[in-house]
Amino acid sequence: MIQMKKSKLIAALVVSTTLVLSACGDNSETKKNDSNTVQENNPPAQNDNPGNSPNNGTGGEESKSAQDQLVAEFDALLQEGNKLPKAFDFIEKHADSLNPERVSHLLLSVEDAQIAALGSLADRFYEGNTQEQITKIFEIGDSLDELIGKATDEKLKALLTETKNSGYQLDPTEGMFNPDPDYRVAAAYAAKATGDVTNYMQLKAKESAERSLRDAALVIGWDELLTRALAAEDFTKQYPDSKRIKEIESMLTNYTTTIFYGANNTPLFSYDNKQMDPDAQKAYESALKEAVSGAGPLLDDLKAFMDAAAKNKYKLTEILWTQPQRTNTSSRKSLEQLRGELVPLNYE
Template sequence: MSEFEELVRSEAKAEEIAGFVSQHIAGLSEADASQLVNGLEEMQQKELPLMESAYFENAIQEKIHSAYSAIVAGNEPQDPELKALLARTKNSGYKLETAEGVYFPIIDYSFYNKYRDYVAPDLKAYIDIMAVESDQVPAKDAALVITWDEVVERALKQEEFINTYTDSSKTAAVRDLYEKYVLFTLYGLNNTPLFDYNSKTIKPDAREAYSKAIAGTGNSEYLKMLREYMDVLNNNGYKLTDDVIAYRDNIVQSVK
């Protein structure tokens, strides 16, 4: 562990730390392995702004745009500078993402799957939750890109983590994520609103997903909130009325 701590003190890049973790994690205790993985994530978070800035230098945006189809298909770009940047991105545990016509890196939590068997249970669960997020981000361009069913499923997994691992160092991060999903559940997003802008009626696919979720036997706080929300909606003809607005605003305040 002293070698790893020296790497961190020397401000080694995420790529170097990821290589160290991959090389040494199998021979470590669960506690030490968890420390390495936590250290890697901290370095990735710290280094992410620098990695992002590299995507806005030397016409990189234009180069990615021209080669994007090939990159998504798993082919290496021919441009040497872009090829090197994408290799550094991958080796550092990031992945290429795009939104609103812009290309940028995000932490690739599926990169951590090779470490999950060595770390503590809370960190395994955290990796699973975050890998779902990075494999398919929930929203782009102010619109949901996952289904309402998936919104509910992810929120329930996050809530389960919060309740199971109350003392985990990752609980605060998962709670922040959960609060975002509560907002998705109650409001949707600007370009995927829960209620139709014209009729003020809940979207049929959302109503179907929520009705299916509350029909089960689960009794979590999230499902309790969703059942109450659907009761209020039922009493208001499934329309966005003042009563519905007041209820959901109160819910948002209660989960913060």
């Protein structure tokens, strides 16, 4: 059974680093990581300059040639073995000496290295009785530091320590333990990067601090889900040429799908009576009340959907209603049909 889960979970891990809701999440690593945690109430930093222009940071203290030399040293370091702990130490030591573009290069390069190393690191968590050892000492909410402190087996302690120092957290999924990039580590330096990388790292760090989904259930509020989706949508408008635009577009797609459909274990409409989740209804209506007309496609689509839902007493039935004017047609469709048009489900 473990072997079957192993292959499935490891494959999902690699995908989850670039798809937000394709993995389940919790806040097991947040309890004692206050120094790395991005404040949930703070929106991603905004850049007053267009495109990917640098923030006003403290970088650039070294000459251009000296900065180029530091970047070359970092790139060479990433070719070494056991590179990730060294890479994060390098960033800690030199981030203040580099301008925003070079800091961005360091942060995105270390992210690439984490993703590339994820599969082999995950394999080590399935060697011998490692999973069983972790299960015996793990308690819900435990941070990696706490697990390291509890571990009595030196080999396990060394693995957990390496995982932490390499910028990962431990993700318990369906009773199995796997490493996952902890974006709060890189986000600690994000303010020194360009605007798009600052925003990108902060968006990803929110998911590291508290994932949107776990075990096919929504584990954040519907209001927070909508907030994250709108932040992702804003990123796509503000930084269309960012090197991480595809990752954010994927996050936005997954957020949007969850907004309109919910999750398997947290459906937007009850499986029994087809009634909309009252908390979702309240969150969506509150957001739309505050929204400015034409704020963006997501809120426009949500308004059309909620207006139709209100006419149907927030029940997902086959009752027909007049299609909104914005579709330029007078046909009559069900709420389910409208949802499918606004947010098609793609299973390819």
